[in-house]
Amino acid sequence: MSILIYANTANGKIHKSALEAVAYGSKIAKDMGTNTTAIVVGACDDADTLGEFGATKVLHANDTKFNSFDPSVYAKLVTAAVEAEGADIIIFSHDYTGKSIAPRVSARLDAGLVSGAVDYPNTNNGFTIRKAVFSGKAFANISITTDKKVISLLPNSVDKSPVGGSASVETFNPEVGASTVMVKEVVKESTDLPLTEAEKVVSAGRGLKGPENWEMVEDLAKALGAATACSRPVSDMDWRPHHEHVGQTGVAIRPNLYIAIGISGAIQHLAGVNQSKTIVVINNDPEAPFFKSANYGIVGDAFEVVPKLLEAAKAFNAANH
Amino acid sequence: MKILVCISKAPDTTAKIAFTNNNTEFDTNGVQFIVNPYDEWYALVRGLELKEQLGGSVTVLNVGTAENDPIIRKALAIGADEAVRIDVNPTDALQASKEITAYAKSEGFDIILLGKETIDYNGSQMGAMISELMDLPYVSLATKLDVNGNTATVSRDIQGGTEIVEVSTPVVISAAKGMAEARIPNMRGIMAARTKPLNVVAATGAAAATTISNYELPPAKGDCHYIDAENAGELIELLHNEAKVI
Ligand SMILES: Cc1cc2nc3c(=O)[nH]c(=O)nc-3n(C[C@H](O)[C@H](O)[C@H](O)COP(=O)(O)OP(=O)(O)OC[C@H]3O[C@@H](n4cnc5c(N)ncnc54)[C@H](O)[C@@H]3O)c2cc1C
Numbered sequence: 320m321s322i323l324i325y326a327n328t329a330n331g332k333i334h335k336s337a338l339e340a341v342a343y344g345s346k347i348a349k350d351m352g353t354n355t356t357a358i359v360v361g362a363c364d365d366a367d368t369l370g371e372f373g374a375t376k377v378l379h380a381n382d383t384k385f386n387s388f389d390p391s392v393y394a395k396l397v398t399a400a401v402e403a404e405g406a407d408i409i410i411f412s413h414d415y416t417g418k419s420i421a422p423r424v425s426a427r428l429d430a431g432l433v434s435g436a437v438d439y440p441n442t443n444n445g446f447t448i449r450k451a452v453f454s455g456k457a458f459a460n461i462s463i464t465t466d467k468k469v470i471s472l473l474p475n476s477v478d479k480s481p482v483g484g485s486a487s488v489e490t491f492n493p494e495v496g497a498s499t500v501m502v503k504e505v506v507k508e509s510t511d512l513p514l515t516e517a518e519k520v521v522s523a524g525r526g527l528k529g530p531e532n533w534e535m536v537e538d539l540a541k542a543l544g545a546a547t548a549c550s551r552p553v554s555d556m557d558w559r560p561h562h563e564h565v566g567q568t569g570v571a572i573r574p575n576l577y578i579a580i581g582i583s584g585a586i587q588h589l590a591g592v593n594q595s596k597t598i599v600v601i602n603n604d605p606e607a608p609f610f611k612s613a614n615y616g617i618v619g620d621a622f623e624v625v626p627k628l629l630e631a632a633k634a635f636n637a638a639n640h
Numbered sequence: 641m642k643i644l645v646c647i648s649k650a651p652d653t654t655a656k657i658a659f660t661n662n663n664t665e666f667d668t669n670g671v672q673f674i675v676n677p678y679d680e681w682y683a684l685v686r687g688l689e690l691k692e693q694l695g696g697s698v699t700v701l702n703v704g705t706a707e708n709d710p711i712i713r714k715a716l717a718i719g720a721d722e723a724v725r726i727d728v729n730p731t732d733a734l735q736a737s738k739e740i741t742a743y744a745k746s747e748g749f750d751i752i753l754l755g756k757e758t759i760d761y762n763g764s765q766m767g768a769m770i771s772e773l774m775d776l777p778y779v780s781l782a783t784k785l786d787v788n789g790n791t792a793t794v795s796r797d798i799q800g801g802t803e804i805v806e807v808s809t810p811v812v813i814s815a816a817k818g819m820a821e822a823r824i825p826n827m828r829g830i831m832a833a834r835t836k837p838l839n840v841v842a843a844t845g846a847a848a849a850t851t852i853s854n855y856e857l858p859p860a861k862g863d864c865h866y867i868d869a870e871n872a873g874e875l876i877e878l879l880h881n882e883a884k885v886i
């Protein structure tokens with residue numbers, strides 16, 4: 320009985336989401352009196368840092384043939400690690416990588432999967448985990464009824480402070496067959512901060528009138544260390560790139576801070592953002608529905624309000640650095 | 641080119657979300673159901689475009705009871721050639737994936753398309769499960785798909801960017817925004833859909849691995865704290881001292 324965590328990497332380093340997944344898994348392990356193994360696939364030069372977040376052992380599949388991402392191959396690797404470690408609970412981050420591998424591992428092991436978990440499992444009566452459903456409009460408590468259990472954790476859901484400790488790193492390159500998906504090209508997004516991982520997001524809608532007015536949005540985002548997002552019509556009209564579209568049919572996010580500028584707050588938009596911890600709405604229409612979901616509201620013209628915020632944010636930065 | 645598009649039923653995006661039976665069941669009272677947008681707008685339409693370009697057929701598949709027939713007819717109205725419904729109300733994605741695999745395994749589909757997730761359970765599970773159970777390659781979160789002979793060229797979203805991959809058919813692909821433009825069924829399509837085949841096949845009785853214990857609605861938001869537009873800059877202090885998010 321042990322817990323296995325798939326630890327994501329990016330550019331040869333452990334990814335932030337992996338720290339949270341390992342912290343999550345090791346808290347569960349501690350409560351159950353067992354230990355935590357992490358598996359890292361592909362090039363990574365700081366796998367040992369996972370020890371600080373509670374992993375006692377790290378399996379590193381570092382053969383160069385694993386450098387290219389193929390969920391089928393990665394699922395076989397994880398399954399091999401499950402067998403090697405006798406793991407019963409397997410944890411992923413619910414991000415692009417986890418979404419492609421966790422269900423495969425679940426199908427391979429015939430193990431129940433809760434994807435997008437937002438809390439620790441409740442083991443008082445079975446094994447039940449909370450996840451957001453109906454695009455953030457509700458939660459469901461889902462019980463896994465199989466012996467082996469797979470969880471993918473929605474990033475930014477639980478505490479990810481280091482607990483101290485160290486992990487032994489072992490090479491783990493089992494024979495799992497070759498990849499059938501050939502990567503031809505990788506195009507990086509221009510942004511430095513992917514939207515789904517951002518803790519702060521500045522978002523704007525049709526109220527901004529045209530793509531030429533986004534400079535102030537970008538400046539404010541930069542001053543706050545935030546990523547930028549937009550409403551659906553804005554990306555449909557190609558004012559902004561598709562990957563910035565948030566909402567029920569775009570990306571669902573739950574940052575600590577979501578600032579909505581000139582967005583009316585349609586139900587489909589809210590569905591993708593209403594789990595944000597703090598919501599700020601800036602709109603010149605006091606009746607805009609978004610104010611009902613806001614923690615802070617400013618009724619006013621974005622073209623006057625945003626420059627004031629930018630100035631205050633810059634002053635704040637100057638005073639706090 | 642034999643194309644399978646898996647479609648799921650979802651509540652309309654404006655549906656009021658409420659629960660009954662001690663919060664153990666979704667309250668369908670007054671709820672309008674639609675084809676899950678990712679399945680319809682992107683997976684189905686791209687499937688139809690590929691058929692128009694390369695010839696072949698598009699089959700839509702739903703795992704569900706007769707209640708789902710209206711949304712299946714909608715997919716036929718948009719242009720699918722035939723439909724299959726596996727007659728069981730599945731409890732989870734693993735059960736539905738097993739049923740789909742049992743049916744699709746011997747049908748010789750070249751491409752199995754489906755949306756990246758449903759807008760109700762947001763699981764993002766089915767594509768990966770089906771490909772694993774059928775032992776096929778899988779490309780998730782695809783925003784572009786072209787097929788040339790036995791090779792599919794797919795752009796997919798990955799962490800921090802886009803990846804362009806090549807894969808041989810048969811393959812399972814989950815579709816995200818960008819892959820196609822939604823189509824609205826016309827009168828002719830709606831008429832034709834009435835007579836297109838909708839074959840009901842019996843379920844194999846595959847088991848689920850999870851059950852839903854109960855639902856909860858999120859806690860109501862407190863009142864909005866308004867800040868005067870003239871002094872908008874005060875927000876920054878509030879975000880720091882009160883909300884503690886910057
Ligand atoms: C099936 C379906 C799925 C959908 N999915 C999504 C989705 O995922 N995401 C999404 O965002 N939408 C989605 N939509 C669309 C959604 O219904 C709304 O139409 C959309 O969110 C509106 O975008 P908006 O708020 O930018 O524009 P509008 O509704 O036009 O609102 C513009 C706002 O800007 C304000 N404004 C105007 N000028 C100023 C100014 N000078 N200063 C300040 N404020 C100003 C106005 O008062 C208004 O509130 C979906 C719709 C459907 C039917």
